[in-house]
Each structure stands twice: as structure tokens, then as C-alpha cells.
Amino acid sequence: MRPPTPDTTPNPRTGSIIVRTVDLLAPLHWLAxxxxxxxxxxxxxxxxxxxxxxxxxLLLLIGxxxxxxxxxxxxxxxxxxxxxxxxxxxxxxxxxxxxxxxxQLLIDTWLSWxxxxxxxxxxxxxxxxxxxxxxxxxxxxxxxxxxxxxLMTGASIHAPIDFLRLVVLSRDSYLFETWLLMGxxxxxxxxxxxxxxxxxxxxxxxxxMQAVLTSWRxxxxxxxxxxxxxxxxxxxxxxxxxTALLGLVVLVPLLGHASWHAYRALVDAHNLPERxxxx
Numbered sequence: 619m620r621p622p623t624p625d626t627t628p629n630p631r632t633g634s635i636i637v638r639t640v641d642l643l644a645p646l647h648w649l650a651x652x653x654x655x656x657x658x659x660x661x662x663x664x665x666x667x668x669x670x671x672x673x674x675x676l677l678l679l680i681g682x683x684x685x686x687x688x689x690x691x692x693x694x695x696x697x698x699x700x701x702x703x704x705x706x707x708x709x710x711x712x713x714x715x716x717x718x719x720x721x722q723l724l725i726d727t728w729l730s731w732x733x734x735x736x737x738x739x740x741x742x743x744x745x746x747x748x749x750x751x752x753x754x755x756x757x758x759x760x761x762x763x764x765x766x767x768x769l770m771t772g773a774s775i776h777a778p779i780d781f782l783r784l785v786v787l788s789r790d791s792y793l794f795e796t797w798l799l800m801g802x803x804x805x806x807x808x809x810x811x812x813x814x815x816x817x818x819x820x821x822x823x824x825x826x827m828q829a830v831l832t833s834w835r836x837x838x839x840x841x842x843x844x845x846x847x848x849x850x851x852x853x854x855x856x857x858x859x860x861t862a863l864l865g866l867v868v869l870v871p872l873l874g875h876a877s878w879h880a881y882r883a884l885v886d887a888h889n890l891p892e893r894x895x896x897x
Contacts, residue, residue, distance in 0.1 A: 649850070
């Protein structure tokens with residue numbers, strides 16, 4: 619694999635942040651590095667996957683007879699996943715610095731604005747604000763998905779077989795195609811806005827606008843590798859769903875750690891001030 623190539627085009631809104639270009643199959647290398655971090659992170663990494671798998675089971679219990687709701691909820695999960703993986707980025711970051719990871723590191727990741735100066739609080743609140751924006755987008759998609767399916771099917775959808783028969787295999791409308799198109803229209807800009815934003819906000823003292831603009835630059839500089847990365851994320855998450863959510867215990871931390879390495883491969887922000895690692 620050839621080394622990443624930097625894109626040093628000046629950008630006044632992103633300062634000295636350099637975006638690199640990578641090979642088409644670079645995402646496979648990120649997964650390999652993520653697996654290495656998962657092994658070193660041990661139970662702390664797996665705890666994230668177990669928590670999200672448990673949340674998925676809770677969704678199943680709540681909406682077991684409302685599959686139209688589950689379809690939107692699980693796809694909305696992909697929207698907010700970058701926020702949920704924040705402490706996984708922190709684990710990979712600490713490992714890269716030769717630090718021993720422990721529970722306090724994760725607590726500091728989420729609560730560090732309470733333990734720092736006012737300027738630091740403002741910096742970490744950038745992550746919170748960006749997370750709230752993603753959560754709002756995810757909620758909007760769940761509501762839009764539910765409304766679209768409910769209004770256009772003309773029948774109740776209580777189980778996956780109903781969704782398959784009335785939505786996926788429907789011959790009287792283009793509901794499934796419309797559903798996929800709407801999901802793609804929402805997912806594409808969110809992916810472009812968040813692919814490296816959260817790791818960058820965690821790692822360096824930048825604001826949300828800088829992080830989002832850098833993320834878009836990454837996607838525009840690497841359209842093919844980013845398409846491969848998005849497809850791998852989708853396939854692995856679907857694999858986790860297909861294993862009755864048990865696969866998410868491993869796949870969620872794997873993707874979280876791999877996303878950190880994606881950020882490190884795609885972005886060079888060493889000229890910007892670094893955020894503290896935590897205690």
C-alpha cells in the first residue's frame with residue numbers, strides 16, 4: 619500500500635489541517651488496525667458493543683410489532699454511530715500514545731469539560747453540540763421513515779415478513795426505492811460531515827465548522843475509498859443485525875477503532891493544539 623498523499627491546498631476555514639489521499643483498499647487496513655486496538659482494549663472495547671447490542675434488543679422489545687418503526691430506528695443508528703464511538707476513539711488515541719487504557723479514561727472522555735478550564739469546556743462542548751445535531755438528524759429520519767411507510771403501504775406492518783411483502787416486494791408502487799433514496803439523500807451528507815469529525819474534535823482544538831469542512835474535504839479528495847469505507851460499515855452493521863445483534867458486541871468496537879485509524883490516515887492536524895488525553 620502506497621503512503622497517503624497529502625492535499626496541501628490552502629483552506630482559510632480549516633487552517634493548517636492537511637487532507638491526505640489514500641488507496642482504494644485503505645479501509646481494509648483500517649479494519650486490521652482496528653482489530654489490533656480491539657484486542658488491546660479488551661473488555662473496555664467490548665463493553666461498547668455489548669451496550670449497543672443491549673440497546674438494540676431494547677428497541678426490539680419496544681417495537682417488536684411495529685417493524686415500520688424498527689426499520690427507521692436501526693437505520694438511524696448509523697447516523698448517530700460516530701458519536702456513540704467517541705470513547706472508542708479515545709481508547710485508540712491513548713494506545714497510540716503508549717498509555718494504558720482504563721475506565722477512568724472513558725469517564726474523562728465524556729466528562730472532561732467539567733474538569734477543565736472554561737476554554738476547554740467550550741472545546742469539548744463542540745463534540746456535544748455536533749452529537750446533538752447527529753441525534754436530531756437520526757430522529758428526523760426515524761420519523762420520516764415511519765411516516766412514509768405508514769402512509770404509503772395502506773396496511774399495518776408488524777413483522778419483517780410484512781415489510782418484505784408490502785414494501786420491498788411491492789409491485790404497485792416504488793415505496794422501497796423511495797425509502798432507499800430518501801435514506802441515501804439523508805445519509806450521504808451526514809456521512810460526509812461526520813466521517814472524521816468526531817475523532818478530529820476529540821484529538822485537536824478545532825470547532826465544529828472546521829471539523830465538518832475537513833470531513834467534506836476528505837470525502838471529496840477520496841471519493842472511491844470513502845465509498846468503500848461506507849459500504850464496509852453498512853455490511854458489517856447488517857452482519858451484526860443478522861446475528862440477532864450479538865455480532866455487534868465485536869463489530870461496533872471494531873468499526874469505532876478502525877474509524878480512528880481512518881482519521882489518522884486521512885487527516886494531518888499536527889500543527890493544531892492537541893487536546894489532553896485525560897487521567
